[in-house]
Amino acid sequence: MDYGILIAQATINGLIVGLLYLLMAIGFTLVFGVMRMVNFAHGEFYMLGAMAVYVFTVHMELPFLVAVCLSFVVAIVFGSLVEWVVFKPFRHDELNGMIATIGLAMILQNLALIIFGPDPLSVPPVAQGVTQISGVYIPNSRIFVVFFAVLVLALLYFYLKKTRSGRALRAVVEDFKIASIQGISSKVYYPLGFGVGVGLAAIAGALMAPLFSVSPFVGAAPLLKAFMVVILGGLGSIPGAAVAGLALGLIESYASLFLSASTADMLIFLVVMIMLVLMPRGILGKGEV
Amino acid sequence: MKLMASKIALGLCAAFIAQGALAQQDTLKIGALVTLSGPGAAWGQAMKNAAELAADKVNAEGGLEVGGKRYKVVVIPYDDKYQANEAVTVANRMIHEDKIKYVIGPLGSAPALAVQPLTEKNGVITMTMGFTPRALSPEKPYSFRAVVTTAEFSQPQIDWVVKKEGIKKVGGLFPNDESGQAIAKDLQSSYSKAGADLTSEFFERERVDFVPLLTRLFARGIDAIELDGNSPATAGLIVKQARELGFKGKIIRTGGPATADIVNVAGKQAANGMLVHSVLDPNLPSTKAYMDAYQQKYKAPMNGFSPSFYDATNMMFEAMKRAGTVEDTKKVRDELAKLENFPGSLGVLNWTGKESYGSNQQLDLPFYVAEIKDGQEVILARCNTKGCQ
Numbered sequence: 072m073d074y075g076i077l078i079a080q081a082t083i084n085g086l087i088v089g090l091l092y093l094l095m096a097i098g099f100t101l102v103f104g105v106m107r108m109v110n111f112a113h114g115e116f117y118m119l120g121a122m123a124v125y126v127f128t129v130h131m132e133l134p135f136l137v138a139v140c141l142s143f144v145v146a147i148v149f150g151s152l153v154e155w156v157v158f159k160p161f162r163h164d165e166l167n168g169m170i171a172t173i174g175l176a177m178i179l180q181n182l183a184l185i186i187f188g189p190d191p192l193s194v195p196p197v198a199q200g201v202t203q204i205s206g207v208y209i210p211n212s213r214i215f216v217v218f219f220a221v222l223v224l225a226l227l228y229f230y231l232k233k234t235r236s237g238r239a240l241r242a243v244v245e246d247f248k249i250a251s252i253q254g255i256s257s258k259v260y261y262p263l264g265f266g267v268g269v270g271l272a273a274i275a276g277a278l279m280a281p282l283f284s285v286s287p288f289v290g291a292a293p294l295l296k297a298f299m300v301v302i303l304g305g306l307g308s309i310p311g312a313a314v315a316g317l318a319l320g321l322i323e324s325y326a327s328l329f330l331s332a333s334t335a336d337m338l339i340f341l342v343v344m345i346m347l348v349l350m351p352r353g354i355l356g357k358g359e360v
Numbered sequence: 361m362k363l364m365a366s367k368i369a370l371g372l373c374a375a376f377i378a379q380g381a382l383a384q385q386d387t388l389k390i391g392a393l394v395t396l397s398g399p400g401a402a403w404g405q406a407m408k409n410a411a412e413l414a415a416d417k418v419n420a421e422g423g424l425e426v427g428g429k430r431y432k433v434v435v436i437p438y439d440d441k442y443q444a445n446e447a448v449t450v451a452n453r454m455i456h457e458d459k460i461k462y463v464i465g466p467l468g469s470a471p472a473l474a475v476q477p478l479t480e481k482n483g484v485i486t487m488t489m490g491f492t493p494r495a496l497s498p499e500k501p502y503s504f505r506a507v508v509t510t511a512e513f514s515q516p517q518i519d520w521v522v523k524k525e526g527i528k529k530v531g532g533l534f535p536n537d538e539s540g541q542a543i544a545k546d547l548q549s550s551y552s553k554a555g556a557d558l559t560s561e562f563f564e565r566e567r568v569d570f571v572p573l574l575t576r577l578f579a580r581g582i583d584a585i586e587l588d589g590n591s592p593a594t595a596g597l598i599v600k601q602a603r604e605l606g607f608k609g610k611i612i613r614t615g616g617p618a619t620a621d622i623v624n625v626a627g628k629q630a631a632n633g634m635l636v637h638s639v640l641d642p643n644l645p646s647t648k649a650y651m652d653a654y655q656q657k658y659k660a661p662m663n664g665f666s667p668s669f670y671d672a673t674n675m676m677f678e679a680m681k682r683a684g685t686v687e688d689t690k691k692v693r694d695e696l697a698k699l700e701n702f703p704g705s706l707g708v709l710n711w712t713g714k715e716s717y718g719s720n721q722q723l724d725l726p727f728y729v730a731e732i733k734d735g736q737e738v739i740l741a742r743c744n745t746k747g748c749q
Contacts, residue, residue, distance in 0.1 A: 077579050084571045191593035193625045201606040210604035282604075283568045284597055284625045292566055327572035328579075332563040333536050335572075 076206040081328045082321065087213050089320020090220040091275055095293050096300035096312040097227070098271030104244030104307040105264030106158065108165040111172040113272050114294025115179035116146055120273030121280040121289060122183060125194050135197045139219065139277040146273030151266035162261065176290075183287035191284035216278045223274055231309075240264055244307065272297075299343050305353025314354055388424060388431035388686055390415065390673065391454045393447065393465035393475070393486075396439040404439075404467050406663035407489065411435045411464040413653060414673035424677055427684040433677075436460065440471045447471035448478065455482050461689050462676055464669055466490065476500055483689040485696065487672045489665065496717040502693055504721045506672035507665060510543065510588075511716055512745045513637060513727050514550045514614050520729060520741050520748035521635055522554040525584065525610050529557050531577035532586040533570065533598055536562035543589035547614060551586075558586060565594070570601045584610040588637075592618035596625025603630040610635055617664045619730075619737050628735040638730040638737050639664040640706060650705040668725055671704030678702065697721065712745050 095117065102110045123142035127133045133141070157175060161168030198211035230237040242250035243260045251257060275293065283289065300319050304311030322342060326335035346353075392411050394404035415433040423430035438454055440447035447466050454460045455478060463479065463486045466472045472490035479486050485502045488495050491509040521527065530551055534540035544560040551558040559580060561573050577585070585602060587595045595618055599611055603626070613622075613636045623631045640647050650670055654662040679696035680686050697720060702709045706725055713722030726744050730737035741748040 077575070080575050081572065084575060088569060088571075190621070191596070191625055193596070193627060196600075196604075196627065199629075201604065203606070208606045210601075210606075212604060282601075284593055286593070289568070292568065324572050328576055332561055332567070332573055336564060 077328065078325075079205075079207045081324045083207055083209055085321035085324030086317060087217055087320070088323065089317035090217055090224075091279055091293070092296050092300050092319055093313055093316030094220055094223065094271050094275035094278075095297035096304065096316045097224075097309055098268040098275070099297040100268075100301050100304070100307055100309055100312045101240075101244065101271070102265055102268035103301065104309075105240070105247075105261060105268070106154075106162070106165075106168065108161075108168040108172070109298075110265075110268070111169065111294070112176040112179060113269065113297060114290030114292075115176045115183075116150065116269040116272040116290075117276035117279075117293045118183060118285075118287060118290035119149075119179065120146055120276030121194075121285045122187060122276075122287075123273065124277040124280040125187075125192050125285045128194055129192075135281070136219075139274065142277040143270050143274045147266040147270040149266075150269035150273075151262035153269075154262040154265035158265065159261075162257075180287050180290070187287060189287065191286040193284055194280040197281045212281060216282060219278055220275075223271075227271070236263070240267070244309075299339070301353075303343060303346055303353055305355050308353065308355045311353050311355030386423070386429070386431055388426075388433050388462075388680075389458060389460045390433060390435045390676075391458070391460040391463040391465070392435050392437045393440060393451060393454060393463050393471075394437070394467045395442040395471075396437060397441055400442045400467060402663055403489065403665055404465075406666035407464050407467060407669045408435065408437050409654065409658055410666045410669035411673045413650070413657065414670050414677070416657075417674075418677060424680065426680045426686050431686065435464075438465075440466055440468075442468050442471065444470040444474035447475050451475040451478050455479070455484055461485065461686070462692075463487065464673060469495065472503075476503055479503070483693075485676065485689055485693055487669065487676070489669075493717065496713055496719070496721045498717075498719040500721075501719070502689065504672070504696070504723070505713075506668045506723045506725075507639075508723070508725050508727055508745065510546055510615055512712075512722065512724075513743065514547060514588075515553065516743050516745060516747045517614055517637060517727070517729055518547070518550045518556075519554045520743065521610075521612055521614075522551070522556045524741075525635075527556050527584045527610065529559070529580065529582045530584045530586050530612070531580065531582035532558050532560040532588075533573060533577075534560055534562055534589050535565045535591075535594070537565065540589050547586060547588060550614075565591075567594075568597060570598050571605065574598070574602050574605055574607070578605070578607065582609065584612055586612050586614065588612075588614045588616060592616075592621030593625055596622040596631075599626040599634065600630050613637060619732060623732065623735045631732045631735065634732040635740070636730050636732060636737065638728040638739065639725075640667060641726075641728055641739055641742070643739075644707065646703075646705045646707070667705045668723065671702070671706055671709060672723065674704065675699055675702055675709070 099113050120142045123145055124138045127138035127141055158168055161171055196212050198215045200211045202209050202211055231241055239255045300312055300315045304315030326338050390411055392408040394407045395401055396404045412435045415435050418424045418433055423432050438450040440450055461484050466475055467489050469490035469492035472488040472495050480500050480502050487504050487506045489507050496505055532544055534544045548558045611634045615637045619636055650667050651662050679692050682695040683691040685691055700710055710724045711720040712724035714720050724745050728739045729741040730739045
């Protein structure tokens with residue numbers, strides 16, 4: 072293999088993983104935008120999405136796409152409910168709210184552990200085979216996943232930009248006080264914002280379930296990556312998360328191509344630290360916390 | 361009331377004393393100093409059950425006949441919780457209070473090394489599963505091992521695989537910690553002795569996306585992947601992703617039974633053709649008989665490490681018979697070490713280890729190279745420490 076093909080392969084790998092980070096991070100930043108608090112349970116919703124797909128495809132034998140859509144709906148409903156029941160008292164008490172998300176994360180993880188056990192579960196692959204484009208190998212299952220990740224992002228863009236409810240949600244993210252003066256109800260948009268945010272995490276988990284294995288512990292790594300992406304992109308900034316998500320995926324991929332995996336992992340944290348020192352507001356953040 | 365309580369207590373004491381006296385007359389106690397709780401409990405159970413099945417067998421024949429006396433064999437379990445300090449505590453109780461001289465266990469390396477000063481000093485024969493090379497030495501004459509470790513099986517197995525598959529360049533993926541680094545180092549020397557080259561990549565244990573690492577390995581033109589030392593789930597993920605990337609070469613796992621989990625995670629199709637280390641041949645009549653007996657008594661699938669401890673317990677019994685005593689463990693130990701071509705459930709067994717440890721206290725068990733076909737292991741080669749066929 073020559074270097075051109077290798078770099079092309081690394082770019083494709085990086086973009087695919089970057090899209091996953093992107094989905095996670097946009098959900099994360101939405102929740103932060105609406106509720107002004109870091110959701111430490113975000114990774115557990117990724118895990119729930121993956122578990123839901125496992126249950127829908129393996130136990131109920133539904134088609135994969137139906138399973139993904141169902142797990143998204145389940146996550147939005149469950150997420151809104153959780154916001155309404157658990158986080159309502161913390162709406163203007165961000166620090167305690169954050170601690171409540173840690174508790175929620177532990178409860179969700181341990182519930183999954185009780186129900187599904189600690190062993191990894193496998194979701195059947197969505198597509199077989201591999202596509203070869205001038206020497207670059209792309210597994211068909213990943214093309215499938217990328218296609219749907221892009222579709223979800225397009226739908227999200229349409230929702231946030233064009234629909235009334237989406238615009239209202241953005242207004243809440245930008246400035247809740249001014250939004251509420253305009254008649255946007257917090258009763259609706261707090262739970263909805265949280266629901267859509269964690270729904271995106273669930274869809275990321277659902278799409279990744281057939282690529283990786285599913286277990287109660289899969290949420291931790293994506294949470295960390297989403298956190299890094301959001302910090303790099305600027306807290307609360309959706310375009311920032313998009314740029315940073317793809318960039319992080321690419322940096323990781325190139326780094327592990329040229330360096331050993333452990334060095335690459337270290338390098339990524341180094342990049343995040345340097346970014347924080349040089350651009351403390353993130354790539355596109357406005358620096359309001 | 362008070363009087364009655366003290367009467368009951370007195371009665372109980374008397375009963376215990378009577379039982380104790382009886383025990384000294386005609387029972388032989390075997391200790392199962394293994395891990396019975398927490399991770400590792402599956403192996404501990406398998407070892408304890410093996411000793412119990414061996415005891416059941418001699419008891420059914422009217423007891424173990426040694427030096428003209430018949431002994432009823434009882435197995436007493438001790439839980440070391442896979443911890444060295446816990447192992448020492450229970451070993452003290454076992455040796456000094458229960459006066460046990462024959463032990464199946466300890467399971468782990470750390471507990472094994474921790475209890476050896478005690479067992480060696482008191483002449484207690486142990487049969488460990490600990491993989492550490494320090495578990496056996498001429499200075500520890502009472503310590504034996506009833507499983508083959510990486511040191512025994514990796515070289516013959518790798519020689520055979522490299523020759524059969526014509527492998528030149530192997531890419532290894534290992535977790536970046538003490539055990540992963542140690543395994544990579546051992547395998548590297550085995551592969552280079554066999555005439556192949558192993559390049560290793562290390563990653564953090566929680567990693568799930570192996571595509572970048574695999575791309576890097578494929579760029580070096582590897583024709584096989586080595587997955588020893590990875591947890592079953594991680595190995596399954598690597599198999600799945602390597603096949604998704606269009607890798608056509610062999611995937612090898614030298615050691616660590618994990619086939620069921622790998623097939624579970626990777627799927628039957630991706631796992632097909634994988635070459636794995638296997639500890640038993642379920643088609644061998646004597647092994648099959650043991651597996652059936654196990655299934656019948658414990659109603660649970662048998663762990664692969666169980667039969668060798670059944671054989672080891674039987675070898676101890678044979679050594680006691682030949683020594684004509686159960687009290688003089690020095691004599692029993694010598695007879696045990698002298699046993700040759702012992703017919704066990706796993707085949708014909710001998711002792712080995714002179715070259716690696718300085719004395720023959722390592723059981724020379726057969727092992728197998730198996731290929732995964734449609735989710736099941738199919739045996740390709742039969743091996744012992746001298747080589748594979």
